Amino acid sequence: MEEPPLREDEEEEEEEEGEDGDEAGPEGALRKSPFQLTVEDVYDISYVVGRELMALGSDPRVTQLQFKIVRVLEMLETLVNEGNLAVEELRMERDNLRKEVERLRGEGSAPTREVNLGPDKMVVDLTDPNRPRFTLQELRDVLQERNKLKSQLLVVQEELQCYKSGLIPPREGPAGRREKDVLVARANNAGGNKEEKTIIRKLFSFRSGKQT
Amino acid sequence: MAKKTYDLLFKLLLIGDSGVGKTCVLFRFSDDAFNTTFISTIGIDFKIKTVELQGKKIKLQIWDTAGQERFHTITTSYYRGAMGIMLVYDITNGKSFENISKWLRNIDEHANEDVERMLLGNKCDMDDKRVVPKAKGEQIAREHGIRFFETSAKANINIEKAFLTLAEDILRKTPVKEPNSENVDISSGGGVTGWKSKCC
Numbered sequence: 001m002e003e004p005p006l007r008e009d010e011e012e013e014e015e016e017e018g019e020d021g022d023e024a025g026p027e028g029a030l031r032k033s034p035f036q037l038t039v040e041d042v043y044d045i046s047y048v049v050g051r052e053l054m055a056l057g058s059d060p061r062v063t064q065l066q067f068k069i070v071r072v073l074e075m076l077e078t079l080v081n082e083g084n085l086a087v088e089e090l091r092m093e094r095d096n097l098r099k100e101v102e103r104l105r106g107e108g109s110a111p112t113r114e115v116n117l118g119p120d121k122m123v124v125d126l127t128d129p130n131r132p133r134f135t136l137q138e139l140r141d142v143l144q145e146r147n148k149l150k151s152q153l154l155v156v157q158e159e160l161q162c163y164k165s166g167l168i169p170p171r172e173g174p175a176g177r178r179e180k181d182v183l184v185a186r187a188n189n190a191g192g193n194k195e196e197k198t199i200i201r202k203l204f205s206f207r208s209g210k211q212t
Numbered sequence: 213m214a215k216k217t218y219d220l221l222f223k224l225l226l227i228g229d230s231g232v233g234k235t236c237v238l239f240r241f242s243d244d245a246f247n248t249t250f251i252s253t254i255g256i257d258f259k260i261k262t263v264e265l266q267g268k269k270i271k272l273q274i275w276d277t278a279g280q281e282r283f284h285t286i287t288t289s290y291y292r293g294a295m296g297i298m299l300v301y302d303i304t305n306g307k308s309f310e311n312i313s314k315w316l317r318n319i320d321e322h323a324n325e326d327v328e329r330m331l332l333g334n335k336c337d338m339d340d341k342r343v344v345p346k347a348k349g350e351q352i353a354r355e356h357g358i359r360f361f362e363t364s365a366k367a368n369i370n371i372e373k374a375f376l377t378l379a380e381d382i383l384r385k386t387p388v389k390e391p392n393s394e395n396v397d398i399s400s401g402g403g404v405t406g407w408k409s410k411c412c
Contacts, residue, residue: 140286143255154260158217 037080046073218262218271222382223293224375225323227315228300229308230279233334236365237300238276241375246366253278255286263376265383272379291322296378300332303349303362304341309333312352328381329358332374337367 026048029041049069056062117123124131162168226234235253240246242259257276262269275294277287291297299315301308312331319329333349336342346362353360359377363370 136285139255143286147256147258150258151260162217 038084039077039080042073042077042080045076046070049073218269220268220270220383220386222270222272222295222379224272224274224296224298224378225290225294226274226276226298226300227287227291227318228279228298228332229302229305229311229315232279232300232302232305232308233365234279234298234300235276237298237332237334237363237371237374238274240365240368240371242274244368246368248366252280255283256290261375263379265376265380268383270379270383272375274375288318288322291319291327292324294323294327295382296328296330297323298330298332298374298378300334301344301349302335303333303344303346304335304338306343309344309348316356326385328378328385329356330374330378330381331356331358331360333360333362335364335366336362336369337364 026044029037029044030048032041050066053062053066053069226238228234230252231250235251235257236246238259242261253276255278259274259276260271261274262271264270275290277283277290297319299312299319301312303309316329319327331349331353333344333346336346349360349362359381361370361374361377363374365371
């Protein structure tokens with residue numbers, strides 16, 4: 001009961017060890033500037049105060065006072081601890097900022113164009129041959145043209161097949177047909193397949209019967 | 213002058229996540245071939261295949277869309293002209309199955325109201341890597357009142373059946389009439405500037 005209940009025990013040992021090294025002794029802590037106080041100093045102070053309280057004997061009033069003093073010392077311990085941590089953090093922050101300043105000074109010679117991009121923006125490497133460079137509309141147009149040409153090719157192929165099979169005599173082809181096409185059709189017609197002709201003819205007779 | 217080699221023209225559309233095999237499904241149907249190398253479709257492409265159903269020659273113009281989100285605005289403009297839409301997922305890719313509802317919403321937003329829909333669970337040859345049970349596909353199809361097939365473009369399972377069934381469903385809804393006098397034309401889908409190729 002005589003000793004302050006909390007960390008006092010452990011710290012006492014440390015104090016005893018440190019006593020030789022620290023010339024001021026535990027009392028020295030009381031003379032320090034409050035801004036330089038460490039947790040160890042607080043423990044020194046509590047040691048000194050505890051020792052003097054014990055010397056006062058076991059008067060119940062002293063015991064009452066002792067509890068309050070212990071509480072105040074605990075508060076002081078917390079404040080000193082927090083203060084030191086904050087100082088340490090600020091020191092690290094300062095060191096980092098110093099380094100950052102030095103780095104930026106070093107880069108200062110080369111022009112840095114750090115663009116602050118929005119969340120929907122993207123950086124394009126202009127030296128990348130595969131970089132995106134066409135718009136959606138351009139792609140849409142190209143695709144439409146591709147598909148149009150593809151379908152025209154299919155139509156032409158079908159038409160050619162008709163000529164090949166002799167279904168449409170070249171001379172009866174619609175006016176305006178280019179001579180070259182007719183010649184090609186004629187040439188193909190010469191080697192026309194009889195079997196093919198009959199199948200397609202059958203199909204067409206079905207239609208022409210309906211249309212007329 | 214009419215050299216029309218078909219009676220009806222049906223426009224179909226393939227949609228679904230990137231990499232589920234839409235292009236392969238189409239390639240199997242149109243060319244009866246399969247290619248293992250994955251080449252992402254750029255925007256939109258199409259193939260033509262003529263089939264015969266109930267004595268009618270039906271030209272299927274099948275639009276193949278890019279599944280990648282970045283082509284979304286291009287691909288959705290092609291929904292409008294479609295008479296049938298095949299929504300494809302990959303049975304080995306759970307995410308592609310989860311996204312079905314997203315694709316169905318796209319259909320609701322961009323396609324004709326009476327468009328015929330069909331759900332395909334592709335890559336069914338890869339049963340060892342399956343993560344979507346067949347029953348789950350059947351269930352979601354039932355919930356939305358659409359047909360469902362598990363397909364494999366690689367092993368040629370149900371591909372032709374799926375396309376023919378979709379074409380039949382559209383044919384059933386098509387009013388019987390004289391063959392229209394339209395030329396062999398390909399318009400590039402509803403929302404986009406339509407055009408007709410001149411034949412003859």
